[in-house]
Amino acid sequence: MTVVRLPTRSGHRYGGAVVGATVLEEAPEESVEALALRFRDGDEAALGAVFDRWSGLVHTFAVRALGDPHDAEDVTQQVFVAAWRSRATITPGPSTFPAWLVGIARHKVADARAARARDARKVHAVAAVTTPDESVATDSALAERLVVRQLVDEMDEPRRTVLLLAFWHDRPHSDIAATTGLPLGTVKSHLRRGLAQLHRVLEEVRHGSR
Structure with missing residues (x-):
């Protein structure tokens, strides 16, 4: 190359x-x-x-x-x-x-x-299963939220912090980079790989509940 x-x-x-x-x-x-x-x-x-x-x-x-x-x-x-x-x-x-x-x-x-639009769709998809709303949540949605949060909590640093700041605190990429001291490209890489991991596990949970 x-x-x-x-x-x-x-x-x-x-x-x-x-x-x-x-x-x-x-x-x-x-x-x-x-x-x-x-x-x-x-x-x-x-x-x-x-x-x-x-x-x-x-x-x-x-x-x-x-x-x-x-x-x-x-x-x-x-x-x-x-x-x-x-x-x-x-x-x-x-x-x-x-x-x-x-x-x-x-x-x-x-x-x-x-790329921004793809990231936004992924963020909205994750937010949809991680925003608590117990009055309307079904058992399956609650299970997915719990699985997502547990999976993120068990991730190694700094990926855990990057995902928490992005999805639970709604921080922009550049702000996360400044907060963690990581290069912007590294932050984006952790977000992409973390999202991929979350979606794989959610698919397993959804298929397993059928």
Whole structure:
């Protein structure tokens, strides 16, 4: 598997080319096209230059589209990895190259929104069997709630805390990461795997009660 290493996103604004220690406010169109050509030809130095020049544009677009800086950082990284892997499809040009990057960003934002929707459905499904309401709960629903809570309580840390904060305290992913000191990606991984484990056990309980 090819590993694409991207530099840390800098503070340079879109449209500013870096030459030595000097930041030029307007890059000549030819330099943009030349950079696109080097990028298409697999010049790894061009990857760093492209990331430095346009990551601010992509990140701003992702923040405005998703409303979450952490998710926007993930999307920004994904855009440039995807661009590098599909660089052979580029049509170099002073305006087509940044437009091509924004097009990739739109797809990655759509993927991020779809992932959020899937997570939301899973959260609602778990909440439906973990919110106490004894006046209307059937015996089977009560059993499922008890099984879910017991299973979560028996999970190893930090997964137990991550799930409790997410589903019982309704904390957002970024807040859980800050509270536990875990990377955001690790929090999301614990949530996905914990949900999968809960659904497997619930299916066993439901089938066993038939």
